[in-house]
Amino acid sequence: MSRDGYVKPNVLDQNCESRQALELISDKWTALIVYALVDGPRRHGELRRTVDGISQKMLTQTLRRMEAEGLVERDVLDRVPPHVEYSLTPLGRTLEKPLVAICEWAMEHLDELRDARSAHARTAA
Numbered sequence: 001m002s003r004d005g006y007v008k009p010n011v012l013d014q015n016c017e018s019r020q021a022l023e024l025i026s027d028k029w030t031a032l033i034v035y036a037l038v039d040g041p042r043r044h045g046e047l048r049r050t051v052d053g054i055s056q057k058m059l060t061q062t063l064r065r066m067e068a069e070g071l072v073e074r075d076v077l078d079r080v081p082p083h084v085e086y087s088l089t090p091l092g093r094t095l096e097k098p099l100v101a102i103c104e105w106a107m108e109h110l111d112e113l114r115d116a117r118s119a120h121a122r123t124a125a
Contacts, residue, residue: 024069025095029054029062034092034099037072041087071095 009018024030029051036042036050048059063086066072071092077083088096 021069024065024071025099027062029058030066030071031099031102033059033062033066034071034088034095035103037086037088037092038096038100041075041085043083043085047086066092 007016010016011018011022013019025034032051032054033047036047042050044059044063047063048054048056051059054062063072063074067074067086070089072086073089075085075087077085
């Protein structure tokens with residue numbers, strides 16, 4: 001700790017709040033929701049259809065957590081019936097580049113990952 005009481009964040013320290021931030025953004029649903037919102041706002045149903053495999057409950061929980069952490073904003077549109085859209089906040093937009101890069105890496109290296117798993121399974125058997 002420095003004289004002014006500032007403690008440098010350290011994600012390796014389990015008691016550091018930066019670890020909680022890392023846990024939030026490394027959650028698969030958070031990463032996929034950010035990826036889905038890169039092109040602009042989406043309604044809840046659109047997100048559920050876009051993020052294949054996410055349950056309604058998990059989508060709602062993840063969006064609430066992301067909203068509480070300042071990553072997404074919920075906009076209630078004055079229509080009949082009312083519509084709700086979710087979009088990335090300026091803070092959420094700072095995650096676009098790293099999380100899109102991770103998603104793209106996963107898609108680009110899928111064959112190599114499959115090959116490695118297959119080779120490992122053969123040697124482990």
